Amino acid sequence: MSTARLIKQIAGDAETASDLSEGDAHDLFAAMLDGGVPDLELGASLCALRMKRESAIELLGFYRAASERVYLLKPPATVLRPLVFATYSGARQETNLLPLLVLLLHRMRVPVLLHGTLEGAGRIATAYILRELGVLPVGSLAQAQKSMDDDLLAFVPTAVLCPGLANLLSLRNRLGVSNPAHSLVTLLDPFESGGVRLVCADQPAQLEHFETFLLATGFDALLMKGTEGEPYANPKQRPRIKYFRQGEITVLFEEEMLSARGAQSHPGAIDASASADWIKQAMAGHVPIPHPLVNQLACCLYASGYTEDMNQAKAIAAVEAGGLAPQAHGRGVEGAHSRAAT
Numbered sequence: 001m002s003t004a005r006l007i008k009q010i011a012g013d014a015e016t017a018s019d020l021s022e023g024d025a026h027d028l029f030a031a032m033l034d035g036g037v038p039d040l041e042l043g044a045s046l047c048a049l050r051m052k053r054e055s056a057i058e059l060l061g062f063y064r065a066a067s068e069r070v071y072l073l074k075p076p077a078t079v080l081r082p083l084v085f086a087t088y089s090g091a092r093q094e095t096n097l098l099p100l101l102v103l104l105l106h107r108m109r110v111p112v113l114l115h116g117t118l119e120g121a122g123r124i125a126t127a128y129i130l131r132e133l134g135v136l137p138v139g140s141l142a143q144a145q146k147s148m149d150d151d152l153l154a155f156v157p158t159a160v161l162c163p164g165l166a167n168l169l170s171l172r173n174r175l176g177v178s179n180p181a182h183s184l185v186t187l188l189d190p191f192e193s194g195g196v197r198l199v200c201a202d203q204p205a206q207l208e209h210f211e212t213f214l215l216a217t218g219f220d221a222l223l224m225k226g227t228e229g230e231p232y233a234n235p236k237q238r239p240r241i242k243y244f245r246q247g248e249i250t251v252l253f254e255e256e257m258l259s260a261r262g263a264q265s266h267p268g269a270i271d272a273s274a275s276a277d278w279i280k281q282a283m284a285g286h287v288p289i290p291h292p293l294v295n296q297l298a299c300c301l302y303a304s305g306y307t308e309d310m311n312q313a314k315a316i317a318a319v320e321a322g323g324l325a326p327q328a329h330g331r332g333v334e335g336a337h338s339r340a341a342t
Contacts, residue, residue, distance in 0.1 A: 003028070003041045011048035019052075025061025029180065033069050033164030046171065046179040053205070054180050056212040062180050063187055063213070070162045071141050075194045076111050076148045080304045081220075082195040086186040087116035088158075088169070089229025090123030091270045097293060098232045099129045100279045102153070104297055107283070108320060110304050111152040113144075113190065118157050121173065124270050126230065130155055132276030161190055183209075186231070193219060196303045200226030211242070211249075218247040222299055235290030241299050252299045252310060256292065289321040297321060 006028050009018055020028065028045065031037050037045065054062065075082050083105065087098055105112050118127045118137060127137060137155045138144045147154035159166040168181035183206070189195045199214070199221045201207045207225065214221050225239040226232070233239055238256035242249050269275065281287045298317035302310050 003031070003037055003045065007041065007044050007048060010052055011044065017052065019055040020058050020061065022057050022061040022064075025054075025058040026065045027061075029062040030065040030068070032168060033065060033162070035164065035167070043171075043175060046168075046175060047177070049180050050177050054183065054209075056209050056216070058180075059183065059187075059209060059213050060216060062184050063217075066162065066165055066184050066188065069164055070188060070190055071160070072192050073113070073141070073145055073148060073190045075191050076152055078109070078111060078152065080110055080306060082111035082113055082148070082152075082191055083198060083300055083304055084189050084191070084195040085112065085114045085116075085198045085231050086188065087114055087126040087230060088182065088185055089226075090117075090120040090125040090128075091230070091275070092123050092228055093270070094228055094234070095268075095270045095275050095278070096124055096126055096129055096230060096232075097227075097235060097275075097279070097290070098126050098230050099133055099135070099276070100282055100289070101232050101293055101296060101300070102130075102135075103133065103279065103283055104289075104320060105300055105304075106151075106153045108301070108306070109152060110300065110306060111148060113148060113153075113195065114155045115158060115161055115185070115188065115190070116155075117169065123228075124272055124275065127155065128272035129275045129279070132272050133279065156190070158185065161188070186210075187213065187219075189219070195220075197221035198231040198300075199223045200229070200231040202226060202229060211244075214244045215247055215249070220245050220303070222252075222296075222303055224296075233290075233292035233296040235292055238292035238295050241296065243299065243303055245303075252302065253295050285322045294318060294321040 006024055032042060090096060102112050117125060119125060120128060135155055137157050138147055141160055144154045144156045158169060165181055168179060172178055186199050189197055199210050201210055210223055221244045222241060224241045227234045238253060240255040241253040243252050282289050294317050298313040301307060301316060302313040307313050
């Protein structure tokens, strides 16, 4: 592989630059992950891709290279499919409520795997809040597997899953900009497609790229606009949430018009301690859980197989989040809880 040739292809002027083929994208990214690209060429390649923005075809190649190097886990022994959350951004202005969603799912015995960074780089990382809530990162793949098997919950640092990918992510501090690794991590499934990915993006163009990727691969996922890069619904305005299942798309919720409803139950501070305290209050039912998060909880229950009926998932989520028990679903809710326990 000629790195210089590929750099010339992606870093040319408007008339000569072009996207890489899937094969070239795979080979280039594989070499990056394996440490086989010299620093000068590595920086040039990453910056060129950043300026050009990776295409959907390139993303497929990058993913194939990364998936060949991700250490795999076995799904836990439950009828429910594990949900996979990638947490790499953290909170900057909004309180990071991803831990709240995770703890709600965990309370319902839905298996959850989080993977991500341990540092916030100036933001309030999910890892900081989870630590306040007693959820600590694992230190090895064996610990991750045991945590999933015994507790149905694990937070796995990127370096444990794929050291090469962690190295590329760390270059953001040196280069000052993100690179294709930051797009890629949200698409990973260490269960080798046995889990359901929670995929998010902030920009419409990136959402379109991810949609094309999920349709091309047939992977199962929930796709939506994230909150400051984190895969949870903005508590002030629910995003459109799409469910990808074997190459088909179902819109589970449309985007909600901005209203004051979510803001009324939104915590004010964003630091780890204050966020964790508010989450504990929400879990105890002392403060209302934002409605968009309840909607996302319903989507997660449906996608995991907790129930095969989306309307029932909405009812269960409302009850679990402290809402009024829906009369029309009385026996159905009990049935879904019983099914999850089997």
